[in-house]
Amino acid sequence: MEKYINISICIPALNEQESLEETVEDLMKTLAPHVRELDIIIVDDGSSDATPWIAEQLVKKYHQVRAIHHLKKTGIGSCYRDALALARGDYFTWFPGDHENSAQEFILCLPYLKNDTAVTCYHLGQDPRSCFRHLLSRSFTWLLNKFSRLNLKYYNGLTVFPTAVLRSLPLVADGFLFTAENLIKAIRRGYKVVELSAPLRGRLCGKSNALTLSAAFQIAKDTLKLIMSRK
Numbered sequence: 001m002e003k004y005i006n007i008s009i010c011i012p013a014l015n016e017q018e019s020l021e022e023t024v025e026d027l028m029k030t031l032a033p034h035v036r037e038l039d040i041i042i043v044d045d046g047s048s049d050a051t052p053w054i055a056e057q058l059v060k061k062y063h064q065v066r067a068i069h070h071l072k073k074t075g076i077g078s079c080y081r082d083a084l085a086l087a088r089g090d091y092f093t094w095f096p097g098d099h100e101n102s103a104q105e106f107i108l109c110l111p112y113l114k115n116d117t118a119v120t121c122y123h124l125g126q127d128p129r130s131c132f133r134h135l136l137s138r139s140f141t142w143l144l145n146k147f148s149r150l151n152l153k154y155y156n157g158l159t160v161f162p163t164a165v166l167r168s169l170p171l172v173a174d175g176f177l178f179t180a181e182n183l184i185k186a187i188r189r190g191y192k193v194v195e196l197s198a199p200l201r202g203r204l205c206g207k208s209n210a211l212t213l214s215a216a217f218q219i220a221k222d223t224l225k226l227i228m229s230r231k
Helices: 020-030 051-061 076-086 104-112 131-148 163-167 178-188 213-229
Strands: 006-013 037-045 065-070 091-094 117-122 159-162 192-197
Touching (some): 006 020, 006 076, 020 051, 020 104, 076 091, 091 163, 104 117, 104 192, 159 178, 178 192
Parallel strands (some): 006 037
8 A cells, every 4th residue: 555655745844954964864774675756855944054055955856855934033933834734635744853753653654544544653752852841742642632532542642634634623732732733623523543662862962942932832822822813
């Protein structure tokens, strides 16, 4: 089945000069042999380092790679929506520019892809990050389950959606809440979700953009948007 799948992947990248090339190479080596068409969209979110230049070099190297450049930072959720608008694949997902995840997660997802199903990965028991990050992650999941009245294992993992499903949803989150918004709104529309266990690779360089005051403030703003939309 996998060989008949066309998939688009958004790579949000904010100052990821140390890992962006490695990220794309992982996707090309791991996923390209298993799908009919791989469409990689790098979204440079106003980077101040060499990320824009590296992105353009990757565009020249691989015909499967395209790039979007934001003049200023707009947020990871905004990057996701911009890539979604240009996606060519029947399925759409994202992959972090810091290469915290492994492209092997998508290999696990491929057999479960259907037009009415989202496939997501969680990392419980296979997460090399600190105990503090584990506590934050579990607390965030608990709060979202209470808010949405769902019982998902994880909301921040890599999730592959049918592109048409995502384009039918009123997505509004600009920050890291976008992954949860996608799942919650898809489930409310009656779509199925398959949860798969996969190990998290973990960052090998740099610092996470998720653990900043600006990221926390954006999550709070996006939560209000999500409550107001209730769709």
